[in-house]
Amino acid sequence: MSPAGRGATATHCPYCALQCAMFVEPDGQGGWATRPRDFPVNRGGLCRKGWTAGELLTSPERLGTPLVRRGGELAEATWEQALDLVAERVGALQAEHGPDGVGVFGAGGLTNEKSYLLGKFTRLALGSRMIDYNGRFCMSSAAAAAVRAFGLDRGLPFPVSDLSGAGAVLLAGANPAETMPPLMGHLTAPALVVVDPRRTATAQAALDGGGLHLAPRPGTDTALALGLLHAARLEGLLDTGYIAERTAGFEAAWEQAAAWWPERTELQTGVSASRIRAAARLLGTAAADQGAYVLTGRGTEQHAKGTDSASAWINLALALGLPGRQGSGWGCLTGQGNGQGGREHGQKADQLPGYRMITDAAAREHVAGVWGVDEADIPGAGVSAYELLDSLGTPSGPKGLLVFGSNPAVSAPAAAGVRERLDSLDLLVVADFVMSETAARADVVLPVAQWAEEEGTMTNLEGRVLRRRRALAPPPGVRTDLEVLAGLAERLGQPAGRFPSDPDAVLAELGRASAGGAADYGGVSAQRLEDGEAVHWPAPAPGASTPRLFLEGFAHPDGRARFRPVGHTPAAEQADADYPLVVTTGRTMGHYQSGAQTRRIGELAAADPQAWVEVHPDTAAEHGLAPGEWARLTARRGTMLARVRLVPTARRDTVFVPFHFGGDQTANDLTNPALDPLSRMPEFKVAAARIEPAAPGPSPAGAAPAAAGAAAPD
Structure with missing residues (x-):
């Protein structure tokens, strides 16, 4: 769609949980630009990613047509062909392996409406327990x-x-x-x-x-x-x-x-x-x-x-x-854009909308009433994100997976093993707007709208519910995630209207489903947000908002907070003679999460085109490394390549790598999937590794993969 004649639209940044306020407007050259607007969180400022976010709206690598794998290659298909195929193969897999034969993997960047409908879709349209999301890896x-x-x-x-x-x-x-x-x-x-x-x-x-x-x-x-x-x-x-x-x-x-x-x-x-x-x-x-x-x-x-x-x-x-x-x-x-809202409304394995536990009988009865089903129709708790990914294709795990807005081929721990599990599936369906490393492995790729092309709500790190407004229409042939879920649900036998594709209708239903829960959105409405009200949950009624929690008491029955006796225990993996260093991972300013978006933005890709490793000069000398040259890091689970950066303030026993790159620069090929016993969080921050010079360097796989039919990035 041409941006000619369009004005500025007030919305929020597509990246982190600050959800900085911005305008999206035509740039005068046929594209779209962003600029900050005043808001309590960002106070009129943006970071480099926010300033360049508009470039992705007209990226030549944008997916615009459903793709179906035929003869080993992804080829264009109509929406009817793609959705019919998905429904047919889902039905066949579940007929053979039961409802849990197909799972769903969501994302902390999805709107509240998508998060809610994704959980409902998994539990009703699929009848499956097997849903979790990449926010499990966040907080x-x-x-x-x-x-x-x-x-x-x-x-x-x-x-x-x-x-x-x-x-x-x-x-x-x-x-x-x-x-x-x-x-x-x-x-x-x-x-x-x-x-x-x-x-x-x-x-x-x-x-x-x-x-x-x-x-x-x-x-x-x-x-x-x-x-x-x-x-x-x-x-x-x-x-x-x-x-x-x-x-x-x-x-x-x-x-x-x-x-x-x-x-x-x-x-x-x-x-x-x-x-x-x-x-x-x-x-x-x-x-x-x-x-x-x-x-x-x-x-x-x-x-x-x-x-x-x-x-x-x-x-x-x-x-x-x-x-x-x-x-x-x-x-x-909170890290991801909707990391807070994304975990409140049902895309976690053990939760129902409103931060209710799926094992709670009263919670199940309430949500079943909103959904118009028997409580027994809602399946029980599934398994956490890594456990779900690690079980794919195994005798006890799903044989099919639907992925919405996530890129676990890069972002999951022990990612090389996760890629093997993805490749073992009988059916992998990915809904995304670019050809991520996960989408490139899929049997069906569904092109969906991105942040400035759809309406919805996000909940930022302060529990503030925000209105995301549409600045432009999606490209012809692109559908929203809500439309995809509605289309699949009907093909799987769900009544027409049970899965609305209008985000305001979904928000209203979400409010009813969450009412009375810990994260109560009962009083949140599209109109309140359009009117500019500051709404922090819990917001149980129109006009209600709670910007500051716990001033009168904590949420335990006696109103008291609980100390928890905890002691120090060593990391799950220790350095030794074979792996003498500790590798830790994190983010850098120019990129976001798995890099599927930011590696496609020229200014950001130019600033950080490849993975790099921070090494103390003494450590580099000990291992024969030279600044600017390629190094190979090896852990018990895999290897990666990165350019050496000498950092005198670094610890001598520790190296740092960013996790935004794919191919042979995938940092999560090193990370340890040892899980926290309660949260099921993997041990991303400590892995034993060794480092050595690498020659002649990596393949050109650090950039995101191109869409089918497009030229591979340099």
Whole structure:
């Protein structure tokens, strides 16, 4: 569609959970441009990704026609042919293997409406238990820790703008200066304490502002949090009145922390005892004066013990009297654009809409009533994201998989094994708007609308429900995910109208289904959002909004928060003689998630065209590496290639790689799928590896694969 004559549309960024406000408008050259608009989260700013987001709307690699694999090659098909084929093969697989013979894999970037309808589709149209999503890889550990501490999970239980009034902020495992740059405008506290094995841009900002950077060995975050709690108590900084009046279980938690005096913590973490005491003083003094916050990110959560690690930081915050107070608190920096809403409405294996548990009889009865089915028609809980992917094609796992908006061929841990499992399927269907590495392996590819081509709602990291508005129509031949689900559901025998394709109709139904649940959207309406109301869930009635949770009490029956006794345990995998280094992964400023979108944007691809590895100069010399040359990293599960960057501030025992690249530059070919026992989060942040020079270098596979019939990227 030509943008001629169209004005600016107020909407939100397609990337991270800040959901910065922006305008989408014609660029005067036949394309589309973005520019920031004023909003409490981004305050008129955008990061590099937001400024360039419009380029993808007219990308030559955009998918525009359904593709069906014939004779080993993807060939164009009509929508009727593609959907009929999917329905026929789904029916055949389920007739042979039962309802769980087909599964669904969703995404934290889908709108609330898509997330909701995807869960409903899986459980009713397919009758399958087998659904989970890539948000399981994002903040499931912090969510599990928050539920057991507070009785409720919302990434930030307060508005982002509250942060700017604090006297101190501790960031554990987060690098917003690169991953969420507009957030840095809110991190203006006199004391910023950053916990990260790397000297990130955020850590450097803390040092430049007179704060602290604590650089623990990867996998020792829990020990550091215990050491900080110990130091705070020795310094007399705990809020004993708050602990007595608003919490339970402190003594059991203290029994664990009592063993972690600063000097012992130094031996385990590598962070000096003096810096541990200094950080405790900064945080504790601010908590009693101007207020303080403890914020966690993926670095401290993406571990096989990530729930306990997040709980250790919550314990520190509770001991200082932070959660549930104006001007103080604990929170988690949700990563994906709808990472919060995406886990509230039913695309997790164990949940129904409204953050209800699928094993709860009352929850099942309520949702069944909204859906117009018997409670017994709703299947039980399935398995977590990695467990689902790892079971594909096996005797006990699904033989078919429908993927919406995710790229697990790159983003899943032990990704080489996941690709083998995807290739073993009898049917792989991918709905996406570009040919991701996962779509390139599919039997059927369904081209769907992208962010600025459809209406819907997103829920950002503060629990604020936002209106995503359509700026332009999808290209001819492209359908929305809701239209795809509606079309498939009818072909699978569902009554017409049970799966509406109008997003406002889906939102209204979502409100009824979530009403009375922990994440209550009963009072959220399209009109409220169009009128510009600030709506934070729970919003149980028209006009209701809850920007700050827990001020009157926590969500446990007695209103008290719970300390959780946790101890430090080693990472699931340790370095040894064969794999002497620790490799840790993360994001870089120019790219997002698996890179399927950002690697197709010229400016971003030019800035970071290939994977790279951060190595200390001494480590590089020891392993024969030269700056700018290619290195091969090898772990127990696979290998990857990356260009060497020498970083004098890096730890000598640790190397860092970004996970935005595919092909032989796939960082997740190295990562460990060991799972947290509660959250089922994989151990992305610690893997034992070795490194060596690589010659002659990689194949040109770090860029995203081209669409069928298009030229391969250089």
